Amino acid sequence: MSHHHCHGHHDHDHSSSDEIGFQYNLYEKIDKENLQCLNETIEGSGKTVFKPWEKRHDTTQFVESDADEELLFNIPFTGNVKLKGIKISAEDSDSHPAKLRLFKNKPNMTFDDVTLEPDQVFELQKDSQGVLEYSPKIVTFSSVSHLTMHFPSNFGAENTKIYYIGLKGEWTPGHRHGVTICTYEVRPNIDDHKLKKFDSVSRQIE
Numbered sequence: 001m002s003h004h005h006c007h008g009h010h011d012h013d014h015s016s017s018d019e020i021g022f023q024y025n026l027y028e029k030i031d032k033e034n035l036q037c038l039n040e041t042i043e044g045s046g047k048t049v050f051k052p053w054e055k056r057h058d059t060t061q062f063v064e065s066d067a068d069e070e071l072l073f074n075i076p077f078t079g080n081v082k083l084k085g086i087k088i089s090a091e092d093s094d095s096h097p098a099k100l101r102l103f104k105n106k107p108n109m110t111f112d113d114v115t116l117e118p119d120q121v122f123e124l125q126k127d128s129q130g131v132l133e134y135s136p137k138i139v140t141f142s143s144v145s146h147l148t149m150h151f152p153s154n155f156g157a158e159n160t161k162i163y164y165i166g167l168k169g170e171w172t173p174g175h176r177h178g179v180t181i182c183t184y185e186v187r188p189n190i191d192d193h194k195l196k197k198f199d200s201v202s203r204q205i206e
Helices: 002-023 047-049 176-184 193-205
Strands: 037-038 071-089 097-106 120-123 144-151 165-173
Touching: 037 047, 165 193
Parallel strands: none
Antiparallel strands: 037 071, 071 144, 071 165, 097 120, 097 144
């Protein structure tokens, strides 16, 4: 009887975990072709840590830093992202990253650029299960087309190792701003004094 109860409890946990996993689907919206990971030991391994939720415990694919403990990810999205959560899974050892610095919309950053002030910094705790969630500031990360993740240090090992990076948020297709601006220009609003001026200027151009 008690065994059955355990099983039921397990099912419940499983479904809530799947629900979380459904939210952690921004890996699908990463432009993987142009994703860069600097200081990775094996070329292309940085891309493998952005994987489906159900593969977060897969330790066959991981990224390990090369020359020192730093890792730098340049992550372009295929649209605009409102970033709401980050999960990081690594082994429970000193190779687990200890800090994460986030930069928004600064493509192609290198280690020369990381002296810049980050948009947000997280002190990380060791997490081998991807349990902990780090919450980016919504105001800051509400329209992200490119995310840079800089892991400057770990807990004392020579190299940093990461198995899984999960990103949660809302995605919208890019290039919508241009359309919006066009719509406003086309729609004349005679009441607005500024637009009147604008309107007369455009007539002169015509």
